[in-house]
Amino acid sequence: MQTTGNRIGIMVVDDHPLLREGIAAVIGGQPDMQLVAEAATGIEAVEQFAAHHPDVTLMDLQMPAMNGIDAIAAIRERSPSARIVVLTTYHGDVQALRAFKAGASGYLLKSMLRKELVDTIRQVHAGGKRVPAEIAKEIAEYASSEALSAREIEVLRQVAGGNANKRVAVQLGISEETVKAHMKSILSKLAASDRTHAVTIALKRGIIET
Incomplete structure (x- = not known):
């Protein structure tokens, strides 16, 4: 994985430039983090990951060309140790489970970014997983439900x-x-x-x- 000194190398993947800029500003204010790549689509994410090997990737799910879950699966297929945090506006338990099955290590609602982004990056970089309590509750609530075909x-x-x-x-x-x-x-x-x-x-x- 790529780092500069002891800093955590981060890639941000989202099709909204303003969100990427906002996250870049937060990362830029952290002494132990550095933005090493950006991407606006899932396809770009796979390409940029191969080029820069970030320590932690922040991945939106709703993107053109290739969605975030497919991009996570593609990255993890080539780099099984890749650490990826999902960024999404969706609370859904099914989508969260899809993301984790694809290989995500964390799941973060965009409404939580201001308060939880930095701690989530550090936790995932250290090898942990991060699931918001409300998402974990939904996953548990529907765990016994029969899935749709x-x-x-x-x-x-x-x-x-x-x-x-x-x-x-x-x-x-x-x-x-x-x-x-x-x-x-x-x-x-x-x-x-x-x-x-x-x-x-x-x-x-x-x-x-x-």
Whole structure:
């Protein structure tokens, strides 16, 4: 891993320049940290990691071209010891679990950056993991819930787009009765009262994205 002297080398990955600038300013004020790379997409993140080998990478999840979870997986495949902290606005337990399964060491809500960014970087650099209490609570709350299948997620994405069952059936190349069966299963698994409620729950938990 790259460091200058005893400083922690950090890469910031986010498609919003203002957020990158804000984080760079915070890092610049820390005597034990140095910004060594920036990226605006997942693809750039993989390339910049290979070029600079940062000690800690701060990774947004919602980005064009390649999302953060895919970028984490790609980086960790090449560098299994890479330490990556997710930056996100989403509280969802499903998205958090995806990130950790991809190889993230920390998960930080963007609303927490001002108070917790510096300590999180140090903790992850030291080999620890960082999960906000509210995310850990959500993960524990839904740990026993039955996960939606890949097809059920596809159906729910279509429903979230405002499509009726007939349109969903056409889009996915299945029968309308099959769509209805999937929706029944989705409502049961999510403990949702109707289609709109199911979409709301799925967005909140990070099962589907806007």
